[in-house]
Amino acid sequence: MRAKFIRLNSQLVIRILSFVESSERVILSASQKALRINLNPEIYGTFAEIGAGQEVVRHFFRAGGASGTIAKAMSAYDKDFSDAIYGKEEKARYVCKPRLDKMLNHEYGLIRERINRKDHPTKTFFAFADTITTINYQKTVQGHGWMGLKFQTASDKEPNVVVLHVRMHEMDILAQQATIGLLGVNLLYGCYFFFSNPKELLVSLYDNLTRDQIEIDTVEMTGPDFEKVDNRLLSLHLVKNGMTDAVIFSPDGKNLQASDVLYKKNILALRGSFRPVTKVNIDMIMKGIKLFEKEYRVDVDNIQVLFEITLNNLRAEGDIDEQDFLDRADILCSLGQTVLVSNYSKYYKLVDFFGKHTAKRMGIIMGTNMLMELFNEKYYRDLNGGILEAFGVLFSRDLKVYVYPFKDLKTGKLLTLENCPIHPRLKPLFEYLVYNKRLIDITDYNADVLDIYSKDVLDMIQHGCAGWEEMIPTYVDTIIKDNRLFGYDPETPVNPDFIPPSRLNKVNPN
Secondary structure, three states, X not given: OHHHHHHHHHHHHHHHHHHHOOOOOOOOOHHHHXXXXXXXXXXXXXXXXXXXXXXXXXXXXXXXXXXXXXXXXXXXXXXXXXXXXXXXXXXXXXXXXXXXXHHHHHHHHHHHHHOOOOOOOOOEEEEEXXXXXXXXXXXXXXXXXXXXXXXXXXXXXXOEEEEEEEEEOOOOHHHHHHHHHHHHHHHHHHHHHOOOOHHHHHHHOOOOOOOOOEEEEEEEEEOHHHOOOOHHHHHHHHHHOOOOOEEEEOOOOOEEOHHHHHOOOEEEEEEOOOOOOOHHHHHHHHHHHHHHHOOOOOOXXXXXXXXXXXXHHHOOOOXXXXXXXXXXXXXXHHOOOOEEEEOOOXXXXXXXXXXXXXXXXXXXXXXXXXXXXXXXXXXHOOOOOHHHHHHHXXXXXXXXXXXXXXXXXXXXXXXXXXXXXXXXXXXXXHHHHHHOOOEEEOOOOOHHHOOOOHHHHHHHHHOOOOOHHHHOOOOHHHHHHHHOHHHOXXXXXXXXXXXXXXHOOOOOOO
């Protein structure tokens, strides 16, 4: 009789909590989330945590009813024990994604092997794992780590996997441990109750947490319930929602962890709209690489090239258009490029981000028009030290800026370092950087492409104007046409009379 009452009471609690989270989602506490999971008789799995204590599983033990949810909880702190269970890692790194993957696969395999499916035909299994290092005693190295969940949403389905990389910002080890506990509960809860809405799942990870406590800089969702999820969009939402300031994905569209890509690398970056990528962009990067490789402190085999798109650029015409973002990303990925999406509208913040991952020589490629903006004091009024503070961050690193000539279509004038109009008040600073070869002209540019502008190409594509194909790299026109990117419509009649607005007053018309 008592057991029946407990079951009925548990079902009532589940209904109440479900009602509380209707329409406008009310954020539950960690204990409420843990209790709702514990009271669900179909959720069953294991916890394996390395580092930061048993911070996640303790929430489920404290909530009550954990025996119906937790098959096993363990922590393999000793490296020899950990290696005996999960195998050794290259370079003896234990806080890395390969270690997390091994933990998830091993623990999920054990629960599938040891729990008789005939006795539990409706249970959905899960394996939670994390490998975390907290702030060191000297407080010189901040904590970070990997966290993931391998889980079923139905007993007859293959499992999904959600993986996160986090950086902790609190300066106290106990505070970091508590934060990891909250994040782990949010991840487990979100995967089971928001899996049908990946964006909501992503947002829910910050329930009862703030960016000041923890930063999620990498996320990946795979499995049958996430077949339609584009992980590049998840990366974009991390930046858009303020969960991190920069994300990177590879040419094959996979999300990458910044330290894995940039650690001790010679970084060369090109910022642009890439809407679409043009022959000018390709000439800039090729000529920039050529100069960068000649630098005596650059290892040719250790260069990481990045095409960077800023959030401001994506918002140039209002709210972010996700399809437009994917169009740009598809083009760059098809050219074999690694893409960085950042919230660093100012270059000194971008270089500061790079400096957290490498002390080696770095390079930035920009047009002369952007260099003029770099020397505009109005962008640094929020800094106590103004432009000098920003430039202190920029050039205290081992940074070279490669300047590509800009052609003014209205005057026909070609701007380089020699004739770049810099305010007289800043001219001495400019000349100092030029003299010390921190600003370097790209002189072997292709003069035939200087008239090409991405905005013009985009206008021509969308208005059915012929000739845009010659302004972009080989095969990119085919990609645009085959996938109907950037508003291309084969049914749009060719408009031979259309002239992009920027070319109406051009001195040297085509």
